[in-house]
Amino acid sequence: MIEINEIRSIPEPTLRRLPLYLYFLKNLANHGILEVSTTKIANEFKQDPTQIRKDLGYLGTLGKPKVGYEVPVLIEAIETFLNWNNTTEAFIVGAGNLGMAMIGYEQFSKYGIKIIAAFDNDSEKIGIHIKDVPVLSISKLTDLIKRMHVHVGIITVPAESAQSAADLLIEGGIKAIWNFAPVNLKVPEDIIIEDAQFATSLAVLSRKLMEINNINLEKV
């Protein structure tokens, strides 16, 4: 039974901070700390308390005057908000190095996602199991999405195969794609795309490193 929550539009930067708040709060709970003030959270994240109050305000009215927040209540609220206390099943396309690592990554269960099958076109991989997850032929992908009502597809194929993987996922009826290939996927407007390309991170890292090296050289 799915409850209909109120839909609140939340700014993406806030959404991206919630998992970090959650980890911090769980750490507090593990140390037996059951109450936390906005100021303490603000100090931990080097943010303004106003920002923290605003971010957590999206979860509902949870703060108490003077006390701040009850840690277990806040943990529960973030997990519910992110739907991490339910499990969403996902298919992964591409059982190469990255795909295999993701299948083996036990932390995903904490984040409400479970990879239930992998798909590849390499005949040597088809039929094997990686930690109980079967690797199936890519030819079965579309049909299985339909039959199993899977909503999330993860793309870990090389760049040149990424668009065709996305097309198959969408043909099957997937609603959200988590894309690791360094490609600008073309998808219908109602498909959720979350890009998590290593290339993007490395562009930022590499350029910033170059800039500080240049600054240091100029100081010489």
Added chain:
Amino acid sequence: MIEINEIRSIPEPTLRRLPLYLYFLKNLANHGILEVSTTKIANEFKQDPTQIRKDLGYLGTLGKPKVGYEVPVLIEAIETFLNWNNTTEAFIVGAGNLGMAMIGYEQFSKYGIKIIAAFDNDSEKIGIHIKDVPVLSISKLTDLIKRMHVHVGIITVPAESAQSAADLLIEGGIKAIWNFAPVNLKVPEDIIIEDAQFATSLAVLSRKLMEINNINLEKV
């Protein structure tokens, strides 16, 4: 010999788009297409041509009136801007599933980064090689960073070990950290941190999916 480039401050969203432009341009070059107009790039990325012109403007004055851009010139300019035509050596801390996948990920060479050693505290892993990359004891990390002048550290340890891994990297003299652990790392201000946590991506994906599911339920 390192050339001192002019340091231009570039907005991070632009920086994050450059690898996608690069992939698109390389694809054109592979198909023998040597010139591209701003409009064509804009259509590919569903962006306004003004935005494309602005983004590529950070690379210097490369566009020609009427012709647009020469594809090989633009490829070279982006790679130089990102320093991807030089190789930056990196250490990785944490040789678990994710760490091993990253060591095996051959695409990194395209992005100017080379993982030259992995560090772990698991005695069963210490001494093995993953694709020619040795797994060494974490106790050697700080000393080796100093001796080898390594500037980039990648953190793929579990959340609870991430801060201590960061501390060791910084003690050794690392300048930039690529962090995969779902933790808000505390580092001095001059250290570059690029967060690439799966938890963050999954927060966005999961919440958006929940929202569209709610919308669909409400329509019933």
